[in-house]
Amino acid sequence: MPQRTNIIYEYDGSFEGFLCCVFESFEKKELPCDIIPQTQEQMTLAPVREITTDRKKAARVYRSIERKMSVSARELIELSFLTCLPQKERDMLDFFYLGYHYGRQVMNRLTDPTVDRLLKGVKHLTNEAHLTKEFLRFSTRNGMLVAKIGPKNNVLSLIKDHFATRFPNETFLIYDCKHHLAFLHTPRQSGIIPVEDIELEQIDEEERHYQRLWKLFYRTIAIRERYNPRCRMSHMPKRYWEYMTEFQEEEPASPQMETIASPITPPPLEMQNSAPKPKIE
Amino acid sequence: MTVFDKLKILTDSAKYDVACTSSGSDRTMGKNLPGMGSAVSCGICHSFSADGRCISLLKVLMTNYCEYDCQYCVNRHSNDTPRAAFTPRELADLTINFYKRNYIEGLFLSSGVIKNPDYTCERMIRCVEILRNEYHFYGYIHAKAIPGADEALLQRLGFLVDRMSVNIELPSQKSLTKLCPNKSKQAILKPMGLLTNRIRENKAEIVQYRHAPKFVPAGQSTQMIIGATPETDYQILNLTEGLYKKYSLKRVFFSAYIPVADNPLLPSIHTKPPLLREHRLYQADWLLRFYGFEAKELLDEEHQSFHPLIDPKCNWAINHMELFPVEVNKASYEMLLRVPGIGVTSAKRILQARKAGSLDYEGLKKIGVVLKRAQYFITCKGKLAEGLKIREDNLLMSLVSEKGISLLTRQMLDQSYEQLSLFPSGKLSEEDVRQCLKEPI
Numbered sequence: 120m121p122q123r124t125n126i127i128y129e130y131d132g133s134f135e136g137f138l139c140c141v142f143e144s145f146e147k148k149e150l151p152c153d154i155i156p157q158t159q160e161q162m163t164l165a166p167v168r169e170i171t172t173d174r175k176k177a178a179r180v181y182r183s184i185e186r187k188m189s190v191s192a193r194e195l196i197e198l199s200f201l202t203c204l205p206q207k208e209r210d211m212l213d214f215f216y217l218g219y220h221y222g223r224q225v226m227n228r229l230t231d232p233t234v235d236r237l238l239k240g241v242k243h244l245t246n247e248a249h250l251t252k253e254f255l256r257f258s259t260r261n262g263m264l265v266a267k268i269g270p271k272n273n274v275l276s277l278i279k280d281h282f283a284t285r286f287p288n289e290t291f292l293i294y295d296c297k298h299h300l301a302f303l304h305t306p307r308q309s310g311i312i313p314v315e316d317i318e319l320e321q322i323d324e325e326e327r328h329y330q331r332l333w334k335l336f337y338r339t340i341a342i343r344e345r346y347n348p349r350c351r352m353s354h355m356p357k358r359y360w361e362y363m364t365e366f367q368e369e370e371p372a373s374p375q376m377e378t379i380a381s382p383i384t385p386p387p388l389e390m391q392n393s394a395p396k397p398k399i400e
Numbered sequence: 401m402t403v404f405d406k407l408k409i410l411t412d413s414a415k416y417d418v419a420c421t422s423s424g425s426d427r428t429m430g431k432n433l434p435g436m437g438s439a440v441s442c443g444i445c446h447s448f449s450a451d452g453r454c455i456s457l458l459k460v461l462m463t464n465y466c467e468y469d470c471q472y473c474v475n476r477h478s479n480d481t482p483r484a485a486f487t488p489r490e491l492a493d494l495t496i497n498f499y500k501r502n503y504i505e506g507l508f509l510s511s512g513v514i515k516n517p518d519y520t521c522e523r524m525i526r527c528v529e530i531l532r533n534e535y536h537f538y539g540y541i542h543a544k545a546i547p548g549a550d551e552a553l554l555q556r557l558g559f560l561v562d563r564m565s566v567n568i569e570l571p572s573q574k575s576l577t578k579l580c581p582n583k584s585k586q587a588i589l590k591p592m593g594l595l596t597n598r599i600r601e602n603k604a605e606i607v608q609y610r611h612a613p614k615f616v617p618a619g620q621s622t623q624m625i626i627g628a629t630p631e632t633d634y635q636i637l638n639l640t641e642g643l644y645k646k647y648s649l650k651r652v653f654f655s656a657y658i659p660v661a662d663n664p665l666l667p668s669i670h671t672k673p674p675l676l677r678e679h680r681l682y683q684a685d686w687l688l689r690f691y692g693f694e695a696k697e698l699l700d701e702e703h704q705s706f707h708p709l710i711d712p713k714c715n716w717a718i719n720h721m722e723l724f725p726v727e728v729n730k731a732s733y734e735m736l737l738r739v740p741g742i743g744v745t746s747a748k749r750i751l752q753a754r755k756a757g758s759l760d761y762e763g764l765k766k767i768g769v770v771l772k773r774a775q776y777f778i779t780c781k782g783k784l785a786e787g788l789k790i791r792e793d794n795l796l797m798s799l800v801s802e803k804g805i806s807l808l809t810r811q812m813l814d815q816s817y818e819q820l821s822l823f824p825s826g827k828l829s830e831e832d833v834r835q836c837l838k839e840p841i
Contacts, residue, residue, distance in 0.1 A: 227756035229749055230763035253444050257501045264500065284428045285438045289500070329497045332407055336498075339411040340459065341449035344658045344673050350452025354445070364503070365447060 121148045121216070127167045128208075132156035134200050135177035137208055141215050142176040143168075154208035188218040191226050195237060201273040204240035211237070248277040254359040257291060258330070260320040264291035267319065267362055273298050275311055283309055322370050330364050337365040401484060403494070409484040413464040413475050414510055417567075417623070418653040422456040422505035422540040424618030425562040435536020437499065437506075439562060439618075444505050457508035457542060458498055462486055462523055466512030470569070470580040472628050474660045475512045485514070488527035496535050506540030506562075507531065517548035521557065528560045540618075545595065547587045554591055555615075558598060563618040563650070566592045568643070571636045575629035578665055595620050596647045619650035626681065627674040628657035628666055632704035637684055641695040644688065654681045680706035687713055690744055691737050709800045714740045717777055718795060724777040725784065729758045740799070741774030761785055773799060 121144065128143065128151045130136035140154050152165060184193040192214075199211050213233045218225045228234050251274050257264040264286070268274075275295050279302045282293065286304070293302045294317050301314045322330070360366040423443030429435060445454035461475070463485035469477040486494075495507045509527065511520050524543060531537040541561040545554055558564060566588055570576050573585040595616060602615035622643060626636065640652045656673035659666065684706065687693040691713070698712050699705075707715045717724065717740050726735050728750060736747040746768045753759055753767060760780050765771055775785040776795060 221756075224756050227752050229753040229756070230759065230766050235766045249444075253446050255502050259501075266502070281438075281440075286436050286500070287429065287431075288434065288436060329501065332404065332494065333498060333501070333503050335404060335407055336411055336458070337447060337449065337455070339408055340415050340453075340455060341451045342415055342453075342658065343451075345451035345453070345656075345675065347452035348450060351448045351450060354452065354454065355448040363447070364501070 121145075121150045124149045124151060125165045126151045127163060127165050128154040128170050129157055129167050130154065130170045131172050132158055133172060134197070135174060136170065136172040137200060137211070138177040138180040139172050140170050140208065141180050141212055142173075143170050144212060145215075150212070151209075153206065154212060184218070187222060188225055189223040192218055192223070195226070195241060198241045198244060199237045201276065202240040202244045203271045203273075204236065207237075207240065210240075244272040244274065245277070247272050248274040250356075250359065252278050252281055254355065254363055255293065256362065256364045258319075258322055258364070259326045260322060262290070264289055265319060266291070266293045267317075268293065268295050269297045269358075269362060270295060271297070273300070275300050275302050278302075279304075279309070279311065327369070330369070334365055403490060406484045406486055406490070407460070407494070409482050410460045410462075410464060410486060413481075413512075414459050414461045414508075416474065416655065416658065417459060417508070417510060418655045419542065419565060419621050419623060419651065420454055420456045420459055420508060421621075421651070422542075422562075424650055425540060427538055427617075429536075429538045433536065435538060436496075437536075437538030439506075439538070439540045446502065446504055456505045457540065458495055458504045458506070459508040459510075460486070460491070462488075462491065462509060462511035462520070462527065463514050464512045465514045467516070468513055468580070468582040470583065471661060471663050471665055472570075472579055472625060472657065476661075479661070486527075488523060488530055491527050492530040492535065495531060496537060499537070499539055504539075506537075506542070508542045509561075510544040511546065513546060513548075517546045518550050518553060521546050521549035521553040525553065525557050525560070528557065532560050542618075545591045547583060547591055549591070551594060554594060555598065558595065558616045559613050561616065563621060564595055564616050565621040565623070566595070568592075568622045568624045568639075570629050571624050571626075571631040571639055572629070575631065579629070592620070592622065592647055599648070620647065621649055621651040621653065623653035623655055625657050626654050626678055627671075633677070633681065633684075633706050634699040634701070634704040636681060637688075637695045637699055640681075640685060641688055652685060654678050654685075676708060677706070680708075680712060684712045692734055710796070711740075713738070714773065714799050718799070721795075725779045726777065727782065728764065728778050728780050729754060739774055739777045741770035741772065741777075743768075 126149065128140045130140050136156075137154070140151070144151060151168075181193075184196060196211060196214065199207055199214075204210065210233050214225070214237055217228070217231065217233060221228065225234065229238070247270050251268055251270055255266045255268055255278075257266045259265075273295075275293065275298070279293070282291065282302075283304050288306050290305045292304075294314065295301065296316070299314055299316075300311055301317070302311050303309060421443050422439070422445075423441060425439035426441040427439040429437065443456060445456045447455040449455055463483070464475045464481070465483050465485060466473075466475045466477055473479075474481065491507075491509075495504070498504045499506065507528075509524055511524055513520050514523070524546075528541055528543065531541065540563075542563045542565065543557055543561040545557070545564050545566045547566060554564075568588055569583065570579060576583060576585055576588075598615050599619065602612070605612040606614065624636070624639075636654075643649050643652055656675050656678040657667065657671075658673045659669045659671050662669045684693075684695075684698055687698065688695065693713075693716070698716060706712055710718075717738065723735075723738075726739060728736070731739075733747055733751060736742050736750055737744065742750070749767045750759065750764075750769075753763065758781055759767075761771065761775075764774070764780065771785065775788055776798065778785075
């Protein structure tokens with residue numbers, strides 16, 4: 120059995136970095152009392168050990184999941200990392216201990232508190248990803264489709280393919296203002312990039328025309344005799360409303376272009392959540 | 401007339417149509433093709449209107465001019481209401497621009513009958529052709545089959561869209577003759593049967609030739625109005641089951657009648673739409689499609705209406721107490737599905753969790769079983785839930801939700817909520833239930 124310690128592991132915030140924390144824990148036969156990403160401010164007297172990210176170690180741990188547990192266990196771990204569960208890294212480390220012990224049976228242990236928490240967290244994540252596909256709204260700004268979202272979990276990597284296959288020939292940007300990430304797609308290439316606050320450009324007359332039509336449709340389709348705000352709210356929680364066209368105040372349209380988020384040259388693909396965030400200005 | 405006026409009029413006249421689902425088709429566009437769009441098999445709702453109904457498709461009529469004079473319909477010929485018509489291109493442009501902004505999953509196209517059924521159908525085809533062939537739109541399209549239109553036209557439309565539906569309108573021939581002078585059961589069932597056969601043939605074609613064009617890949621649905629005519633739940637549910645079996649429909653939708661006209665043939669203009677009844681029918685519909693129930697298990701000649709206070713599955717369970725309690729750690733999937741408080745997801749999870757060890761009540765809670773209801777029907781490792789006393793007479797009472805009780809009080813007994821005073825003896829007797837059922841909901 121690994122020894123409980125009061126050490127805190129600190130890693131670079133990447134998935135590889137986290138896998139290296141797992142490596143460290145197994146190598147030292149110790150259980151850290153917490154695992155935190157560097158960016159997180161921590162007020163603590165406990166000793167902090169910085170875990171450096173080593174791709175080789177990470178790859179070893181990664182390969183072991185499928186071999187010793189199962190494909191679905193690997194998926195659970197990958198998805199758990201995108202959730203907003205508090206102290207998810209600790210639960211994920213516990214899951215490794217369970218998984219190596221029980222093998223592929225670990226995924227059937229639905230009543231185990233660790234497995235249960237991770238499954239619920241992942242369900243929250245995938246639900247939110249689905250709701251984001253539903254409620255995300257694009258608006259054309261300077262010839263580009265732009266959508267702003269504010270999800271609790273890091274859903275961007277779960278929704279990007281849906282939109283990339285749906286609008287392969289469009290240029291669009293999905294901006295996650297809570298995680299400071301954006302997915303940029305052009306007909307030629309696409310990828311997730313870290314961004315600082317983006318200010319949206321103003322909409323033009325044509326965009327305003329369609330926004331008005333949509334609001335008109337939204338208001339008209341409801342049947343007054345069946346008015347049921349609670350039912351609406353349970354299907355479409357209020358926190359999504361602020362990003363949805365049908366609930367927004369009309370934006371002023373202006374032919375004048377104030378270039379703010381231009382011109383972005385898409386960086387080479389993929390890898391979310393990685394280290395420093397360049398400011399796009 | 402501006403496009404705003406048209407959209408308003410033609411949305412207003414389409415809103416009573418129920419089906420707004422975008423499920424059943426799975427499609428992505430090929431690489432390096434022009435156009436846009438995809439379809440996801442589970443369907444995507446893009447918004448919810450103030451009545452809590454899902455908005456998935458741009459649901460409008462091509463036109464609300466109508467030759468027919470169906471009494472329950474807002475668009476009936478004799479109704480004095482503003483009329484409008486989209487041109488096929490107007491509607492196609494609107495669809496593309498809404499779709500691009502992720503407002504909708506596609507188009508739900510229906511129409512009043514203008515000139516004659518063939519002409520109407522041709523206009524719809526024109527609009528869909530612009531979308532599919534000119535704009536290369538791969539999103540979801542649901543089209544209404546216009547009864548009476550030529551078979552060849554229906555076929556052409558079927559190869560362009562994902563789903564088609566023929567509205568059965570009312571649950572019996574008698575009501576249909578009374579309220580829709582221009583429609584007959586035959587005229588409705590003919591296109592429905594045609595679609596069913598063509599869908600079956602197409603399935604075989606696709607097996608034989610992988611690239612054979614797909615005919616209505618998301619299948620066929622229908623809807624009927626509830627509460628405008630005197631049919632009972634029993635008759636409606638049997639009809640529903642028949643439609644699923646005989647016509648292999650994907651969905652049957654129910655629509656609570658909302659009074660649109662003051663007509664001696666129809667319920668009074670002040671009638672509230674029978675929403676609870678509609679809800680119970682949907683619950684039963686789910687039981688037919690996913691829970692392995694048959695219509696005759698849920699209702700019969702003596703019990704023609706659903707229980708107003710408890711759902712159809714609970715009602716079935718209390719009438720079959722001899723089958724309960726079931727041992728959660730041993731019961732089959734089919735039996736677990738019949739336990740109130742256990743749904744499809746939790747039944748599957750129970751089977752999965754049993755592989756890793758036996759379950760207790762705490763575990764069931766984690767899995768997602770609604771113990772509040774399930775506890776009366778199960779044992780865990782041979783034990784009933786702690787502190788549980790089952791008495792036949794209070795079982796029904798315990799299963800009725802607070803909401804159900806307040807509903808009953810509000811709607812039937814016109815007195816404030818007081819559980820005990822509701823049923824003087826503290827129990828709900830057969831007599832009370834029957835009394836409940838007599839009253840309109």
